[in-house]
Amino acid sequence: MEMKKPQGPFCQSCGMPMGRPEDFGTEADGGKSKDYCHYCFEKGKFTEPEITMEQMTGKVAYFLVKMEGMPEAMAKEISKTFIPRLKRWQ
Numbered sequence: 001m002e003m004k005k006p007q008g009p010f011c012q013s014c015g016m017p018m019g020r021p022e023d024f025g026t027e028a029d030g031g032k033s034k035d036y037c038h039y040c041f042e043k044g045k046f047t048e049p050e051i052t053m054e055q056m057t058g059k060v061a062y063f064l065v066k067m068e069g070m071p072e073a074m075a076k077e078i079s080k081t082f083i084p085r086l087k088r089w090q
């Protein structure tokens with residue numbers, strides 16, 4: 001299976017592609033976050049401030065399996081490579 005190439009920026013926390021305005025999280029002043037999606041970031045704060053990179057990697061792998069129908073081994077491999085490169089985890 002080929003990875004789709006999503007358009008637009010990725011959430012710098014979970015890696016979700018943000019193609020639509022409503023995919024973006026919100027800043028404290030009500031503006032849109034340019035870095036994070038609405039699952040990860042609301043009103044200027046992370047929705048799960050305590051989550052570790054390992055936990056996020058697990059969540060993303062689960063999401064790829066459930067939503068994209070990706071084989072588990074591949075999903076784990078992709079999230080392990082992709083998530084640590086995002087800004088939140090630097």
Ligand SMILES: [Zn+2]
Nearest residue numbers: 011014037040
């Ligand atoms: Zn996100």
